[in-house]
Amino acid sequence: MPELPEVETIRRDLKKKIIGKKIIDIRVIQKKSIKNSHTHFIKNLKNNSIENISRKGKLLSFAIKENKSNLLIHLRMTGQLVYYITEKDVKKNTRVIFTFNDNSQLFFNDTRRFGYLQIVNEKEKDVAFAKMGIDILDKSFTFEKLQRLLKNKKRNLKSVLLDQKVIAGIGNIYADEICFDAKFRPDKNITKLNDKEIKKLYNSIIKTIKLAIKNRGTSFNDYVDSSGKKGNFSKLLKVYQKEKDHCQNCHKKSIKKIKVAGRATRYCGYCQK
DNA sequence: CTTCTTGTTACTGA
């Protein structure tokens, strides 16, 4: 599932590949994947070029140079953005294809069709970004900021980590990995966290997300980068999908699987308090 | 066949 590290990997790679290129053709294979009318979508993109790619949380925004509009892309669960130097055939899960002036192509693939593409103006893009809480890679995401965000909240840790309106970018995989690294139970009530523990949580969030980016994300089912390659963080997972394994930290207990915040959740009952 | 998987939103009830 694409979370912050996966979306950031795609953003960084795609910037090197498509910035400045002119979109000469757009093929919408699955209408449902586009949030605009077909005409509006094509009109804003055809014969225009991509000036920049930005991201907040799991949402990508491609800035269109000529008309200052933005193409928002959310991959949700199974979305992929795969770039090819030469023209390729449509695959079963291909929903949209962009062709550039050098005949290279960008495929938006999405098996389960939850992801979307949407043309918005600058103001609408700002609103979409503002709706989300702070991005983990934002300079102003400091320990003090996290302290303020957790203040007066009476919720369990995992539901806060997953809440995009509080912190943007964490999904089910990294929520469990962060809790394991910080040695907190995912269902721990955050009102019980003191300053020292919030600092520990902060360090685990930064450490886990940065290490995952360095390893180009996690591929469990569908995620691939813009070259179609899998991420290497899958090998470094300690709890996600490890419920049959022994804990890599204590080597005493096996990883438990429970449900927290409506999601499958894995943790070590011995290490995490 | 059923159950499980997950990002996000909508809704209900406490």
Added chain:
DNA sequence: ATCAGTAACAAGAA
């Protein structure tokens, strides 16, 4: 106002 829980969406794997 807050928070927990559930359904919905969709398609495939087990």
